[in-house]
Amino acid sequence: MENIQIRKYRDEDAEAVKEIFTLGMSEHVPSSFMHLLKQPLTQMVLMITFCALLTSSKSFLLPILAVTLLLAASRQFVAYMFNRYIDTSLKKDLNSIGDTYLKQKDSFFWVAESEGQVVGTVACLPAERAPECLELKRMSVRRSHRGMGIAKALCRTVVDFTRERGYPAVVLYTSVVQTDAQKLYEHMGYEKIREFVVPELVAKVMNFTLFEYRFCIKKDGKSD
Template sequence: MTDLKSTTCPSVYLRAMASIQIRKYQDEDAEVVKELFTLGMSEHVPSSFTHVLKQPLAQMFLMVTFCALITSSKSFLLPVLAVTLILAAVRQMFNQYIETSLRKDLNDIGGTYLQNKNSCFWVAESDGRVVGTVGCLPAERAPGFLELKRMSVRRSHRGMGIAKALCRTVADFTRERGFPAVILYTSVVQTDAQKLYECMGYTKIREFVLPEVMAKILNFTLFEYRLDLQTDKERD
């Protein structure tokens, strides 16, 4: 079990009386981990709407749809409804991602993350309450690296250095097992996450858009970050 004070940058301010510990996931944590993941992902929906409305292709699509419907129907109600449905499709993208994640690795965290020596899942605990999560697995898209996944911190406990402590936990785990780097993926709308990872020494190495038509229209870009590590063998 790791004390936060030993895993956080010295400049991070720790709230008085807050006792934060990082420990390995246990089966009784399952529901709260799912809750934190769902809440964390849902927070990005408003910024996704803003991102969509700034995209030229999306603007053109909305304008053409709006003009076509108002011309044919001669009513503002139908075009407004159509635009609302298009924006609702953005929400559905997030819902689908959340539902898929809950059906896959988050449906059996112990089986997915705790059965292999090169994978693990941790929670951050404050006064007996789980307030943060992170996991890592061998990276599917980048063989030879470990991938940081499912980073989430409860809104009420942000700004305390918990996310940084979780990042360091993954980096230490990866280094101890002799892997040269940690990679992760985040999206264009997750600006706070980008700032966190860059603060922790991660470098953005790739940008790409998913092949789905809607993702291309919305220019929903994903970023790949990598943290290069010095292994114990290299230090020796």
């Protein structure tokens, strides 16, 4: 991890941080679309549509066209849902990182910098669902700089901060489609303690599962 510096967020990093987050989230659209296609309800709708049109039209062209249009619409819908999440995240905290993370108690935001370019981000703050813990958030690394140990270093930075603040554990949430993130966290010693479906109708239809991970910190300065 040569020439990589992990430092405190500065106001001039704002656009780079938002770009990294937006690009990182957009990468999950294809895998989320494939996840949607694997759901029994989706397959049933596609099959019923195909069979109904095939029976009524006596032609293969119309049902194939209809299913193709349904698939295209589904792909666009998944992209729309991710764009909505990105917009919500920007409004919630990424448009005001200083106020959200740097002016609040036990909160912080770091960036990883390489040759003057921001290439990774991570943050933490007291967890809403587990007030006794800090929550790791906004972990993302530019695709061009992955595989260099930056994400692991960012994870360790959050753990060190949590230990210094006297919290017993770090928690985080990731989704079923973020398989690389799951592997990273498990490799770093995080334990999956819960999984649940986002309580929205669309998420339930997609069976879009979230995983809660926890990293416990021992009082002697080591981690479980």
